[in-house]
Amino acid sequence: MGKKQKDKIVLPPDLPPEIPDDEVEVSDEDLQFVNENRGYASLFSTLDTQSITKHVTRVADAKDDALEKLYEKRLRKNALKKEKEETGIQVDRVDALPIKSLDGQLYYRTAAKAESQNGPSEEETGEDGNDDKGLVKLTKAEKRAKLKKLRKEGKKQGKEVPKEEVEQTPQSAVLAEVKEDLTTEEAFESKKSKLAELGNALLTDPESNIKFLKDMVQICRDNDPTIVKLGLLSLLAVFKDIIPGYRIRLPTEKELEMKVSKTVRKMRYYESTLLSSYKAYLQRLMYLEKKPLFQLVAVRCICTLLDAHPHFNFKENLLDATIRNISSTNEAIRKLCCSTVKSLFTNEGKHGGESTVEAVRLIADLVKANNCQLHPDSIEVFLSLSFDEDLGKPEKNDEDQKFKNKKNKKRKNMEGLNQLPDNDRKRSRLESNSKTKEEVEAEYKAASFTLDVAERRQMQSETLSAVFETYFRILKHTMHSIATRPEVNTGALSATVEPHPLFAPCLKGLGKFSHLIDLDFMGDLMNHLKVLASGGSNSGNSSEKCPKVLTVTERLQCCIVAFKVMRNNLDALNVDLQDFFVHLYNLIMEYRPGRDQGEVLAEALKIMLCEDKQHDMQKTAAFIKRLATLSLCYGSAESMAALVTVKHLLQKNVKCRNLLENDTGGGSVSGTIPKYLPYSMDPNLSGALASVLWELNLLSKHYHPSISTMAAGISSMNVAQNQVILSKTSPTQALKEMSLDQELTSPQHNGTIKLNNKKRRTNDPAVSPSPSSTSVASSSFDEDELRKKLGSHFMLLRDIRENGRLRKQLDKTTLSLQLYEQYKKQKQRSKPKKKAIA
Amino acid sequence: MRPLDEKETTAVFEKLFKFVGNNLKNIVENPSHEGPDPNPGRYCFRLHKNKIYYASESLVKRATNVARPNLVSLGTCIGKYTHGGNFHLTVQALNLLAANAKHKVWLKPQSEMSFLYGNHVLKSALGRITENIAPGDGVVVFSMADVPLGFGVAAKSTQDCRKLDPNGIVVLHQADVGEYLRMEDEL
Numbered sequence A: 001m002g003k004k005q006k007d008k009i010v011l012p013p014d015l016p017p018e019i020p021d022d023e024v025e026v027s028d029e030d031l032q033f034v035n036e037n038r039g040y041a042s043l044f045s046t047l048d049t050q051s052i053t054k055h056v057t058r059v060a061d062a063k064d065d066a067l068e069k070l071y072e073k074r075l076r077k078n079a080l081k082k083e084k085e086e087t088g089i090q091v092d093r094v095d096a097l098p099i100k101s102l103d104g105q106l107y108y109r110t111a112a113k114a115e116s117q118n119g120p121s122e123e124e125t126g127e128d129g130n131d132d133k134g135l136v137k138l139t140k141a142e143k144r145a146k147l148k149k150l151r152k153e154g155k156k157q158g159k160e161v162p163k164e165e166v167e168q169t170p171q172s173a174v175l176a177e178v179k180e181d182l183t184t185e186e187a188f189e190s191k192k193s194k195l196a197e198l199g200n201a202l203l204t205d206p207e208s209n210i211k212f213l214k215d216m217v218q219i220c221r222d223n224d225p226t227i228v229k230l231g232l233l234s235l236l237a238v239f240k241d242i243i244p245g246y247r248i249r250l251p252t253e254k255e256l257e258m259k260v261s262k263t264v265r266k267m268r269y270y271e272s273t274l275l276s277s278y279k280a281y282l283q284r285l286m287y288l289e290k291k292p293l294f295q296l297v298a299v300r301c302i303c304t305l306l307d308a309h310p311h312f313n314f315k316e317n318l319l320d321a322t323i324r325n326i327s328s329t330n331e332a333i334r335k336l337c338c339s340t341v342k343s344l345f346t347n348e349g350k351h352g353g354e355s356t357v358e359a360v361r362l363i364a365d366l367v368k369a370n371n372c373q374l375h376p377d378s379i380e381v382f383l384s385l386s387f388d389e390d391l392g393k394p395e396k397n398d399e400d401q402k403f404k405n406k407k408n409k410k411r412k413n414m415e416g417l418n419q420l421p422d423n424d425r426k427r428s429r430l431e432s433n434s435k436t437k438e439e440v441e442a443e444y445k446a447a448s449f450t451l452d453v454a455e456r457r458q459m460q461s462e463t464l465s466a467v468f469e470t471y472f473r474i475l476k477h478t479m480h481s482i483a484t485r486p487e488v489n490t491g492a493l494s495a496t497v498e499p500h501p502l503f504a505p506c507l508k509g510l511g512k513f514s515h516l517i518d519l520d521f522m523g524d525l526m527n528h529l530k531v532l533a534s535g536g537s538n539s540g541n542s543s544e545k546c547p548k549v550l551t552v553t554e555r556l557q558c559c560i561v562a563f564k565v566m567r568n569n570l571d572a573l574n575v576d577l578q579d580f581f582v583h584l585y586n587l588i589m590e591y592r593p594g595r596d597q598g599e600v601l602a603e604a605l606k607i608m609l610c611e612d613k614q615h616d617m618q619k620t621a622a623f624i625k626r627l628a629t630l631s632l633c634y635g636s637a638e639s640m641a642a643l644v645t646v647k648h649l650l651q652k653n654v655k656c657r658n659l660l661e662n663d664t665g666g667g668s669v670s671g672t673i674p675k676y677l678p679y680s681m682d683p684n685l686s687g688a689l690a691s692v693l694w695e696l697n698l699l700s701k702h703y704h705p706s707i708s709t710m711a712a713g714i715s716s717m718n719v720a721q722n723q724v725i726l727s728k729t730s731p732t733q734a735l736k737e738m739s740l741d742q743e744l745t746s747p748q749h750n751g752t753i754k755l756n757n758k759k760r761r762t763n764d765p766a767v768s769p770s771p772s773s774t775s776v777a778s779s780s781f782d783e784d785e786l787r788k789k790l791g792s793h794f795m796l797l798r799d800i801r802e803n804g805r806l807r808k809q810l811d812k813t814t815l816s817l818q819l820y821e822q823y824k825k826q827k828q829r830s831k832p833k834k835k836a837i838a
Numbered sequence B: 001m002r003p004l005d006e007k008e009t010t011a012v013f014e015k016l017f018k019f020v021g022n023n024l025k026n027i028v029e030n031p032s033h034e035g036p037d038p039n040p041g042r043y044c045f046r047l048h049k050n051k052i053y054y055a056s057e058s059l060v061k062r063a064t065n066v067a068r069p070n071l072v073s074l075g076t077c078i079g080k081y082t083h084g085g086n087f088h089l090t091v092q093a094l095n096l097l098a099a100n101a102k103h104k105v106w107l108k109p110q111s112e113m114s115f116l117y118g119n120h121v122l123k124s125a126l127g128r129i130t131e132n133i134a135p136g137d138g139v140v141v142f143s144m145a146d147v148p149l150g151f152g153v154a155a156k157s158t159q160d161c162r163k164l165d166p167n168g169i170v171v172l173h174q175a176d177v178g179e180y181l182r183m184e185d186e187l
Helices: A002-010 A028-036 A038-045 A049-057 A064-087 A110-117 A120-129 A133-167 A171-204 A212-219 A225-242 A253-257 A262-289 A295-308 A315-324 A331-346 A354-369 A377-384 A394-419 A424-447 A453-491 A503-512 A519-533 A552-568 A578-590 A598-610 A617-631 A636-652 A654-660 A695-699 A705-715 A731-744 A748-763 A772-837 B006-029 B057-063 B091-100 B109-116 B158-163
Strands: B041-048 B051-056 B076-081 B087-089 B104-107 B126-130 B138-143 B148-154 B169-176
Touching: A171 A212, A171 A225, A212 A225, A212 A262, A225 A262, A225 A295, A262 A295, A262 A315, A295 A315, A295 A331, A315 A331, A315 A354, A331 A354, A331 A377, A354 A377, A354 A453, A377 A453, A377 A503, A453 A503, A453 A519, A503 A552, A519 A552, A519 A578, A552 A578, A552 A598, A578 A598, A578 A617, A598 A636, A598 A731, A617 A636, A617 A654, A617 A695, A636 A654, A636 A705, A636 A731, A695 A705, B006 B041, B006 B051, B006 B076, B006 B087, B006 B091, B006 B138, B041 B057, B051 B057, B076 B091, B087 B169, B091 B138, B091 B148, B091 B169, B104 B109, B109 B138, B109 B148, B109 B169, B126 B158, B138 B169
Parallel strands: B104 B138
Antiparallel strands: B041 B051, B051 B076, B076 B087, B104 B126, B138 B148, B148 B169
């Protein structure tokens, strides 16, 4: 801030507006002066106006080096400003839409920019960056010092400017402008410094300086948006510090009438002033929050206040404002609100849980009001809710208490029995004793912030019901949108797809809190999930034509959630979720490696196939066959996950190893379906047991070494009968490892090493339970050795090739020699013939 | 031996539908590979002496050569008409039902015998149960090793089963493989 001012001082004022010579007014005094001293005026005749103007555009009295530095600085600052503008949160582009001229240049409304750029960004970051009292003070002190310096320099400039003024009168206009600028700036500075002083005083001694709060609130009503912002932020800092750790209850009239001591009166005055100015501040915030220019600042203030003091008066209003902005289109505001709500949920100790209930209910209402069309973030905050498990089991506690009570009663009775012969006085004293004890207990309870268990339980159940209400509403809404879609489609082909942005976080939340769902809801929930997992395809043939509304990932997530819900609520009953298996079976087919998330698929495989205890033989075989088939065309990570699942299933289900045998038909186990139907929709009816897992043979030639070894291991499973150890790797793990692998395996041998490790790990985990550090060491060792071996191998190969080449050459030369010899012989033979002829 | 008339067909199909749901289509359209015909035929239902048989077309064609009094059985007997005119599935239909069953119940090993002696399935015997069974649905009973043991009618929905006390009846007994020994003469 100060630096910028300095720049302004040293750098020249803008050139004066061009005024034709005849319009220039020359004062009488000047005329007289010139007339009297003609000698002086001689310099005017030699005056080079051009050079002067040039000179003025540069700076009169400054060294060139310094000047250059200054310009450099300014350039840098401009660049920085631009950067800030691009990344920054401050500039309201909406307010300053650029104007495009005819020649295609963009003109920004500079006034707006200057306004928002002028200082506050630095100021703000300074303000909320250092929450410490000390740091705030420091910045303020600095500010004041700079202000003083600034004024001094301003005066200096004032002195400097007249020097030129003597020569060029038209610059008076400029001077006026500059002065005006200075006065506004001064006003701005003075206001700022006043704010700083007030804030400082409040922070140092809030009790005695409490009345300053009103002044500060008054400053916030200023016309200058920058000042308003500064005021809001400094008030925020002040309030954050001085708000007490309890709720303020204003004294009733009766209490006011009572005579009180001086300190109490002072305290009352302090509290009432604090509260009233806090109220005024909040009202101002609420008002400004609706204005786009101030929205971010206001929301930041609201969020910070709520985060710091969720127990204080008017927290409902704060909460209301926060939740209202939770699905704002502005990213920064949304993030702020979300993080505030999250911290509300996680730090329940600060407000005793009341705000949690309130916030959750408000979000539920918001979802209801907006018909589930919100940003996913607004629901995702639920994930940070935490529910106390022990509160869910209140019986035990009660029983304990009952037991205790019984004991007490017994003892009392005993005592009573013992004391029956005693006189009445003693008994009355005992009674009074117990009475006082009860009173004390009640008072203690009221005084201490710890809530009753029952109360907390009630609050939790309220929260839960609101959360689940929201979730079910979203599910229903999604259902509805799916159900209505086919009808719409028949009417118009280009029906608008109603988005369901909240669906994914909703499923996530359901998965997380699945253990808390009431059993009564479960049936409905499962039915809903089933329809959603099927992607609405069971509503008739018409919908099969239209593209599925939900993505494969979402439908897979539905299956996963259903399984989680079932598993978490499964006490004694082992329920087989057949329909979801059917959906999964079909979804595996629809999965596309690039489009859908591999992690979700892997998780579905893990939860549904690997962790479930028993399966039908037919179903298992069908899944094995389909996974093996599709792992041929998946990416290596997904196919690794699929293969891990296949291995797991084969290890568990001995009968399914028939698939590994080399004859089709399946024999007696194949059931009523004598032929494999690859396109069957139902895993139970696919007749997979009648097929052979020929895919493994192909996969054992996979380009990725670990997949090929995995496939080979599976196909040799039947031979190695004694292999009982279940591999520990889950599909998700395998997927993760492989996707990491893919990033890492640029050098080829790296992969082979991994493969070695993996092989060792999966095949006999009992033998090598070596800690990771040693395995790492061994792997590095392996690498060296491998490199050596590979080197020697290639040397050998090259030798062999060289050898071959040499041999070929030898053959050639011998052949040519032989030919030559033959030729010679022929020659010799022909010579005698010639001779004979001759 | 004659094909079923309309009333009989609906009766049989309704009964089967309770157990197999939409897989009924599978039962009817299942291609048969019996006989020397190169193109597979279908299976069909035939009524013979109050019993309903499920047999392949080629078999039915050949069975016409046998005089009605002399024909004892053909294909798979799946049920019979009682004297009262009701249709009952018999235990021989179990294979057909088990392959296409919609609702299944798996029994714990220790309670298999109890079911095979003709008792109902109790909550305590449940090893596993498919989701959303409604009361009145047909349920096929399996052992934990996926061997079909019999079938029955659900007395309680899956949801209710959770809250049921261990001695509550979940599946009402209709037929079990123990009948092959107990009622050898009648079958």
